[in-house]
Amino acid sequence: MSNFDVAQLAHVEIFSPKPQETLDFFTELLGLQVTERQGQSVYLRAYEDFYHHTLKITEAKEAGMGHTAWRASSEAALHQRVQSLEKSGYGKGWIEGDLGHGQAYQFQTPDGHNMEILWEVDYYQAPDELKTKLKSRPQKRPKVGIPARRLDHVNLMCSNVTQNKEFMKDELGFKLRENIILNDGTEAGAWMSVSPLVHEVALMGDRTGQKGRFHHIAYWYGYPQHLMDVADLLVENEIVIEAGPGKHGISQAYFMYVFEPGGNRVELFGDAGYLIFDPDWKPLTWHEDELEKGIIWYGSPLPEEYFLYGTPHKTTVKG
Incomplete structure (x- = not known):
């Protein structure tokens, strides 16, 4: 196995029984930005996150983690990890993707935490009013709350x-x-x-x-x-x-x-x-x-x- 098959933490889904209040907390106080909404979920990112989202808030009866997603270092690395995960007995199978990313392979830890690994991601594209001249930052610093980076x-x-x-x-x-x-x-x-x-x-x-x-x-x-x-x-x-x-x-x-x-x-x-x-x-x-x-x-x-x-x-x- 290559030690570099997994590149980084890509995003996390959390469950909330109070989805609007949870959303207000992250947007109004921590300054996260809403990228998109679908069904019972809202997709958000901090202003120095380059991907479509790093947080997904989904309405549910209980609080908790829906899943944690890891980005592979390449498409080949993704399939290499999947082969190993399938042999481990902890693999669950492929999904076609979600808003902001392509095909992903779902699995669990031995304790039952839901995870997935993926390669293809959508990058955030700031609208004109949020574009910044600082080329290493994907958008302007938000004007609301004390914004997390x-x-x-x-x-x-x-x-x-x-x-x-x-x-x-x-x-x-x-x-x-x-x-x-x-x-x-x-x-x-x-x-x-x-x-x-x-x-x-x-x-x-x-x-x-x-x-x-x-x-x-x-x-x-x-x-x-x-x-x-x-x-x-x-x-x-x-x-x-x-x-x-x-x-x-x-x-x-x-x-x-x-x-x-x-x-x-x-x-x-x-x-x-x-x-x-x-x-x-x-x-x-x-x-x-x-x-x-x-x-x-x-x-x-x-x-x-x-x-x-x-x-x-x-x-x-x-x-």
Whole structure:
């Protein structure tokens, strides 16, 4: 397998029982742009996202993740990954496509998270009033909210982090960047990427013992001070801030966690943490007695709900 068959995180679909309120949160407060609507879904992107969309909001009875989509590095790489996924037993099959992209192959993680891999994508074309002279940006910076710049990563809750980590490594070519090992040897978290980013996917042990739940989607701001600006705006508009702004030791991320009105957790990500260019990078392991600084480098401790709440939300607790 080529380690470069998967190029990047392409888009994420989230479910919301309050689709209009969820849409208002992302557009009016975070400054995302609506590209298109179809049926019970709305397709959006941040102003430095080049593709047709990076977020799909779909009306549903419960909050959660519909699917996460990865873009292959070429058409040949797509078919190479599909051959492996079919042999793995976790493949589901091809779909003809969706708004904004062509044919995609759907599969699940061992925990049951829905994913797809694709190659053909539509690029966003700004209307005349949104065209910018800055050639490296697909549109003007929005005039609404405190606008996020691009999609960054997803965090998935897992009943078994190691099993899902090995799947992402073996089937999609992800590299382990950092992880957490508890005193009993359990792997409690893994941060993985296919690019120089610290992570495009994080896998987090689900303390309730459930499978396939969604922890959060993250959008990147670039400048940490924007987290303070958007925090003020969110409080004014009665959006619940769960934690932050603060800084993680793991990934060096400047973070703030909030709940959009439909119930999904959203991370607002300031700065890029750090970038990895070393082709011989050795994963960084945090042990249980080091986690105080690993989880919170500075800022207030994360609340207990951060480690228990995921979507769909159920109250079952392991043990």
